[in-house]
Amino acid sequence: MQHSWDFATIIENWPVLWVGLKGTVFIFLVTVIFGLGGGLVVGMGRYSRGRLLRWPATVFVEVFRNTPVLVQIIWFYYAFPILTGIEVDPFLAAVLGISLNTMAFSAEIYRAGIQSIDPGQWEAGKAIGMSYGQTLRRIILPVAIKRILPALTNRGIEVFKMSTLASVVAYVETLNQAKLIADLNFNPIEAYTAVAVIFFVVLYPVVQATYVLERMMSRSD
């Protein structure tokens, strides 16, 4: 079948997509901060020798790593309010689903990073009178994070793309807006192609920048 491409309506509706892209960037920023930040906390719990911290952290990681994000978003949007009586809007449902999943994945990255550090580093910090927290912050994390930076930036890129899942509960982001355009103008091929192009155009330079960053970081070793 021959399709004659026509992007006129897409360009006409650019402001609609622009609103969506802003929504995408916004939910990305919120979920990446909660996800990677919270992941550090959960990762520390996973690393902890105390069972009181380790077990809940382990359960958390396993639950959210082994359930689909899409299902989590839908569950928080439809099931959670009925079970608890707490209203959940599309944004919150999507943020919960994506953040919790990202926390679970990044927790494992942090844990692996911290475990890869020579125990002698902990000893050296301790021996000059540093507390656990001081050693972690000043000695362990700077080296560990440098080591896991490629894995973390990968996660960040995943989170950016995962934001499209928020469209399932009609949160206003790029894919959701494209669906709107497609429904009104009967041009799904162009609309969804535009979404792919937008994501590529945004992510490609970012990914290239992370390569440069990684090269710079590894040079100081």
Next chain:
Amino acid sequence: MTEIVRIENLKKSFGELAVLTGIDMTVDAGETVVLLGSSGSGKSTLLRCVNFMEIPTEGQVFIHGERVGDQRNGKMHYRERDLSALRTRIGMVFQHFNLFPHMTVLQNVMEGQVTVLKRARGEAEDKARSQLDRVGLADKADEYPARLSGGQKQRVAIARALAMDPDVMLFDEVTSALDPELVGEVLKTMRQLAEDGMTMIVVTHELGFAYHVANRVLFLNEGKIFEQGEPHQVLKAPSTTRMREFLEGHSLFKLPD
């Protein structure tokens, strides 16, 4: 003599394994005490109990006559905060240096001063530079540890510990991971420290160092102090068979005098 470290009936077990079975020792200000013993004799564990890198199973440690920890119901309790404060006064140097790889030599030596002792950066830097000068590495201040030789790394580690103005320095087999030709520079630095009057407890296999630098040599065997005394007496005329065997093992391949 001012007493710096006193240890009373110290015991340490790891699970079923009793490593130290009752140690009593005192180290006075300005003394260099060398701990000898074959591997598994507990000498490193004893050293690590002095600054509570290992928590003793039983017994008490006094620093400057002050008991570390609180006694409740016949058992010692230690608060992490108190132990951290104690460790700032006890320098430790490790076999594998454990320098901070993401910091320059200068930053390594400043780190404890700034983060733990809360010294002003300028003061900490002056202190760091003078300690680096003391170990002969003033010109390496801006290098990263990865670019140093093993001997240089170990001297930076010594400077890092000295910068905290410790009351006593602990050396845990600090030359064991070095290439033979680099051992000398580290031992020379340690000898200089001893001559400057630093109080030192040294775990080592370097009998020459023990002989020339130590005021006292303690020989550990099966978790106890088996024999002790001045180096020329313990190393030249040991009174126990076990000690004689240990020395023979060490000098088996020495060149004849």
